[in-house]
Amino acid sequence: MERPLSHIRVLDLTRVLAGPWAAQNLADLGAEVIKIERPETGDDTRQWGPPWWRDREGNETRESAYFLSVNRGKKSLTLDISRPEGQHIARELAAKSDVLIENYKVGTLARYGLGYEDIRTINPRIIYCSVTGFGQDGPFAARPGYDFIFQGMGGLMSITGERDGLPGGGPQKVGIAITDVLTGMYASLAITAALTARDRNGVGQYIDAALLDTIVAFGANQILSYWCSGQVPPRAGNAHPNIVPYEVFTTSDGHIILAVGNDSQFASFCRIAGRPELIDDPRFRTNPDRVKNRDILVPIVKEIVGVRTKQEWIAAFETAGVPCGAINDYAEVFENEQVRHRGLRVDIPHPQGTVATVASPMRFSATPVEYHLPPPLLGQHTHEVLNGMLGLGDAEIERLRVDAIV
Secondary structure (H helix, E strand, C coil): CCCCCCCCCEEEEEECHHHHHHHHHHHHHEEEEEEEECCCCCEEEEECCCCCCEEEEEEEEEEEHHHHCCCCCCEEEEECCHHHHHHHHHHHHHHHEEEEEECCCCCHHCCCCCCCHHHHHHHHEEEEEEEEECCCCCCCCCCCCCHHHHHHHHHHHCCCEECCCCEECCHHHCCCCCHHHHHHHHHHHHHHHHHHHHHCCCCCCEEEEEEEEEEEECCCCHHHHHHHHHHCCCCCCCCCCCCCCEEECHHHEEEEEEEEECCHHHHHHHHHHHCHHHHHCCCCCCCCHHCCHHHHHHHHHHHHHCCCCCCHHHHHHHHHHHCCEEECHHHHHHHHHHHHHHCCCCEEEEECCEEECCCCCCCCCCCCCCCCCCCCCCCCCHHHHHHHCCCCHHHHHHHHHHCCCC
């Protein structure tokens, strides 16, 4: 079955996470993605282990879990683009591609004759997406940067972590490289939008995707709260700044998340908790009242929740329509019946065994995501791409290998 982007070819000159995540999204949607990697070493994340994947015999390989997580659905071509012959091959590949994604430092590919202005002269229909830390212009454009830095600079860590003054208080980063992942998501959305625009006007364009821009945009309601109130949002730990009760509570045997999002849910909570008098208490009658009197209500809720087990509360709250949930580790996530029903683990055949991957959350009724290609071995498709796309013969490809161009 044809997938939404099965007619699109992507040249992926990215490494690590943000750019590869964008390219993997496009591969999930059916695009042919050709990943350009350095000969011998490949993408930096190939060495980011342990943990390493184990093959069908249970032997530890040198395929890192990190690399496997963001490179399914791609073909790997090794190519030294720092050398003129490698640059020539890259330009020939770009001439036959619809999309080029890169995440080199600003200006690097232009020095190799592979910048947007170079590629658009040979392929005016190209969608060229650059992913950098600070964008293509401005006083910080030349700076390097990693996700952690942008979580700090972009404001996320100012609202993440336990409240100042409490045990463990202070700034805290998110447990995944969220700036990278979000930038990859925005980049893939921008690329598909640019492809749609090209379908209408026949012209390609340039996309400037920056990690700093992304994490600032991610601030969403917290930024608008600041602009509307003039008050800088503080860290609130697991509490919600605008809804109460909406945080983690300790039960007799663990923790649950209680997320009371409106007044009717609060009334249901009070009835289930055996405290119906709280429903009409003027301090808690509406959500603004509860936010104003947070310091009074939250200790009451803590006392109520602490007397029963988490499973008892979850069962009772679910019956009453009060949003709640457990706090799962990843072992528990993939044992959860809903996660299993949704098929969020997918096992893909690999030349050395079977690789597990997390299913794409994109669900289509007519053109579903399919998982045909596992994350590639380094240079696994070099011969296939050079022969199939550029028509190079065996002898020429072997010469390129001997000369360490591929």
